[in-house]
Amino acid sequence: xxxxxxxxxxxxxxxxxxxxxxxxxxxxxxxxxxxxxxxxxxxxxxxxxxxxxxxxxxxxxxxxxxxxxxxxxxxxxxxxxxxxxxxxxxxxxxxxxxxxxxxxxxxxxxxxxxxxxxxxxxxxxxxxxxxxxxxxxxxxxxxxxxxxxxxxxxxxxxxxxxxxxxxxxxxxxxxxxxxxxxxxxxxxxxxxxxxxxxxxxxxxxxxxxxxxxxxxxxxxxxxxxxxxxxxxxxxxxxxxxxxxxxxxxxxxxxxxxxxxxxxxxxxxxxxxxxxxxxxxxxxxxxxxxxxxxxxxxxxxxxxxxxxxxxxxxxxxxxxxxxxxxxxxxxxxxxxxxxxxxxxxxxxxxxxxxxxxxxxxxxxxxxxxxxxxxxxxxxxxxx
Numbered sequence: 001x002x003x004x005x006x007x008x009x010x011x012x013x014x015x016x017x018x019x020x021x022x023x024x025x026x027x028x029x030x031x032x033x034x035x036x037x038x039x040x041x042x043x044x045x046x047x048x049x050x051x052x053x054x055x056x057x058x059x060x061x062x063x064x065x066x067x068x069x070x071x072x073x074x075x076x077x078x079x080x081x082x083x084x085x086x087x088x089x090x091x092x093x094x095x096x097x098x099x100x101x102x103x104x105x106x107x108x109x110x111x112x113x114x115x116x117x118x119x120x121x122x123x124x125x126x127x128x129x130x131x132x133x134x135x136x137x138x139x140x141x142x143x144x145x146x147x148x149x150x151x152x153x154x155x156x157x158x159x160x161x162x163x164x165x166x167x168x169x170x171x172x173x174x175x176x177x178x179x180x181x182x183x184x185x186x187x188x189x190x191x192x193x194x195x196x197x198x199x200x201x202x203x204x205x206x207x208x209x210x211x212x213x214x215x216x217x218x219x220x221x222x223x224x225x226x227x228x229x230x231x232x233x234x235x236x237x238x239x240x241x242x243x244x245x246x247x248x249x250x251x252x253x254x255x256x257x258x259x260x261x262x263x264x265x266x267x268x269x270x271x272x273x274x275x276x277x278x279x280x281x282x283x284x285x286x287x288x289x290x291x292x293x294x295x296x297x298x299x300x301x302x303x304x305x306x307x308x309x310x311x312x313x314x315x316x317x318x319x320x321x322x323x324x325x326x327x328x329x330x331x332x333x334x335x336x337x338x339x340x341x342x343x344x345x346x347x348x349x350x351x352x353x354x355x356x357x358x359x360x361x362x363x364x365x366x367x368x369x370x371x372x373x374x375x376x377x378x379x380x381x382x
Contacts, residue, residue: 032071032375034162035170036320041158043327044368047334048150051345052143055357056334056365057150063368064157071371072160073378084156088149095145100133104141106349108134139349170314195223253301261298267291319374326370333364 041064048060072078100115115130199219208218271288337358338345344358 031163031166031314031378032323032371033170033314033316033320034164034167036316036323037162037371038158038167039324040327040368040371041154041161043324043331044157045151045154046331047365048147048154050331050334050338051361052147053345053347053355053358054143054146055355056345056361057146059357059362059365060150060368061153063365064154066369067372067375068157068160071375071378073163075163077164078160081156081160084152084159088152088156091149091152092142092145095141095148096138099137099141101129103128103131104134104137106134106137106140108132108136108350108352110135110352112138136349136352139352143347143349166314195226199223257298257301259298260294260301264291264293264295264298267294319376322374323371326367330364330368333367334361337361337364 044060044064048057051057068081072081111132111134114132117131118129120127120129196219199222203219267287268291271284271286271291274284274287334345337360341358344356345361347353347355
């Protein structure tokens, strides 16, 4: 608390002095661990693969969209959510187009239209071009395409919520170089498109054509030149920062790392195959857990070769556990519902009937809204 007091000066006159409060320290914005956002989104995507009920899939899309709308930061990468939504709509349209042109194995009695059918050779038996288009076939294609579209929307939510540079810092040391290569590759196409748009705008301002083969050739050379200069500058910057340096580790550690990583990946493949087949239901989960444990141990040992430090590493706090837990709960409850009541999560199309919304699976999907209330607001400081 500030105080004012009097002190006698050299001439005897009272002097008033006010002690100003200390300046507030700069505070970092509250941010959730980027890995928590990705695990939450992948869990919602896993839940989407367990059902073809369009009402549950639409509810999953609504949940992810609400979380993105309330917790999306004002950053360039957060604007990618709209592109994923458009891609999801394109997937649904392509799936319906294929079902219309190439037909569907689902039998139907409600014929909507009849297309001219193209005769095919005997070796193409089972495939047709044209013919009758039934409502049952289009409904089945709509359910199937909506499931894939929901998965794409969930991945788009992770891209809009998680900071890619912070996610790169959170990767294990053994995956750091691979992560850098992926980030550079993903940022190449947007930079290339931005260069093309900038050069075309400059040509239009100068009254030069920017369409056709001639305009494409005259724009392509500056774009390639700019891409080459950017690549050389990036390589020089990475070399100046010591990218690619590795530490010396004993040969026994290298061999152990390779054995654990390779064995872990084989275990993950075998365990996943066991979960997907009825014969491997007994050994699928143990083999999968053993493979994941061995792969993580291999990555931990492989990180010793990476010489890098982390400035202000992201901490995995209670809010991150709550966000991940809500997504895992949605995936687990929908998987349980699919096993106990498959008819509710996979509505039939023959005979054609309107789908119904099962109550407790819908309530389980609403658990995915928890990040909108527990995750920190990126617009407010911590």
